[in-house]
Amino acid sequence: MKAKIFIVEDEPSIATLVKYNLEKENYKVFISNNGEEGLKEIKKIEPDLILLDWMLPDLSGIEICRSLKKDKKFKFIPIIMLTAKGQEEDKVLGLNTGADDYLVKPFSHSELVARINALLRRVKPQAIEDSVTFEDLKVDRLQKRVSRGSQQIILGPTEYRLINFFITNPRRVFSREQLLENVWLNSINVELRTVDVHIRRLRKAINLPGKKDLIRTVRSTGYSLDNT
Template identity: 50%
Template structure:
């Protein structure tokens, strides 16, 4: 699966330049010039990273960043602030608001892609390939095997896909609807309570021998892989 980037930028020529370079490097890109629409897309599209211009329509990039950080579903979403504001005070403000990186215009598209890759390696290590690991749970995506603390875990196909989605986004809260889209697909009709059934099955499988439950239920929001675990790529 290609990592998905949400690009929030109102300069159409710059959008095409960034989109071209990201697409060439294997990324999927969703774009909008509008701050309010960016918040909607961040929830609906579930991007792996946001590139966010400071000066955009309807809602400033700073405010978009602030709201993304406040919402449980997007609180851990990596954000690169992209702006012509190069003053130190502006960079500090952007970082203190919640941006993970800050790139000033003009910039090299190659450098931006490199920063995207570096940030994903640091904050979304599952997207770099290899085995997925979090809190003692290790998934070999090629061999379709899962262990916890070295003990094999038997999972059905749906539970495997569900766990993989959580491992790829540790700490991020997903609603039942978002999990249905990501795991079952948007073209398949499945009732939301089906998610609860498979969450119970997944918990039963990975929490054997009274091990701590690493799947967190967030009331009125959904589920998340406990952020207390240490997510990284193994092997």
């Protein structure tokens, strides 16, 4: 997955179409049709970018944007406002509230993707690059290959998704629940200890003889890709 995108949009047809188009671009997409629920889910999922409708039935997009930008944990997540409001003063209000960009409905898929990529390239380039490195570890997303130094590493599908997720978010600690949510294609009925099993397999595969352990275990918390 390139990056996680959260859509807060109360028109199901628009949300579904945008989700479909973004998933074709290999993004992992989440949707909420409700402002209050959307804000809670954003704080739980911690997406890489938010598409936020201005007009929502309960909590407005402006209120959600203002709330997130006041929270130091979420203030740097880029936000694109989606709205039928096209007046200059509305754009100014949205941007002054903390939104990073603004799209007036109806908008084209190509323009939306271009704006998403531009923002992610600026704030989180590792989320969209085709080839990403950490120390001497390299993930080639086009060929789905992993190598360490000059040696290619053979991984199973789950281990590949794990290292791709970790290298998109280096040095950040993730709980087992967060890893299940973001890495497993279907986490329903998957036990938390399953995460430990796959972490052990990943660690064994990438930690070649003479190389430092790049998977850090944080006791009672989770795991991270780290070099400390």
